[in-house]
Amino acid sequence: MVRRSTKKVRRQRGSRNMGWGVQKDHKGKGMQGGAGNAGTMNHNYIAIIKRQKAGERIIGKYGFKRPQKRQYDFKSINVSHLDQSIDNLVSLGQAKLTGKTYEVNLTNLGYKKLLAQGEIKRSIKVTVDKASEKAVEKIEAAGGKVKILD
The missing domain is CATH 3.100.10.10 (Ribosomal Protein L15; Chain: K; domain 2)
Known part of the structure; x- marks a missing residue:
């Protein structure tokens, strides 16, 4: 019998997760990363890139808001x-x-x-x-x- 479909491995080339959803799901190392933004540059990197392209700032602390009572605007x-x-x-x-x-x-x-x-x-x-x-x-x-x- 002639095989007409390509193997799943061949079909998944170019895919980051090979059909396992998120990269951490098929590592065989248990829970990777943890809560919050832990490990975002490793196992959640594509999601970060997508959100950054949408204009959202994610990684690192940024910005400072000064209390209004401390702002004086006079000549x-x-x-x-x-x-x-x-x-x-x-x-x-x-x-x-x-x-x-x-x-x-x-x-x-x-x-x-x-x-x-x-x-x-x-x-x-x-x-x-x-x-x-x-x-x-x-x-x-x-x-x-x-x-x-x-």
Whole structure:
């Protein structure tokens, strides 16, 4: 009698699992891998590739979400930037010059905090919601004052 069908071994060539479902099912080594993502790069690799092609990130830890209560979104200005831009603010009518002292309300300009980076040489009276201690020291050393709103 002539054999007309190919052997099962020949038909399974190119198949990763040879008809046994998942590769771990026919290893003869009992339970392979374990729970979760254990052994995903070995006996569950094709499933991982398929899920990754679909845009899912699987292997490894990734990402970080910062708590919302820690996120502050406000504008701040440094002492040096204020010193450089005070003449421009006077010409725009957003600050006043009385004698040798400038007066500016940073809260009206959208700034919430005054920071201490840089140098200041002019006497400026500043009104702002918050200010760092060093910023207050620098402005007072230059002959100005800081009014903090609460």
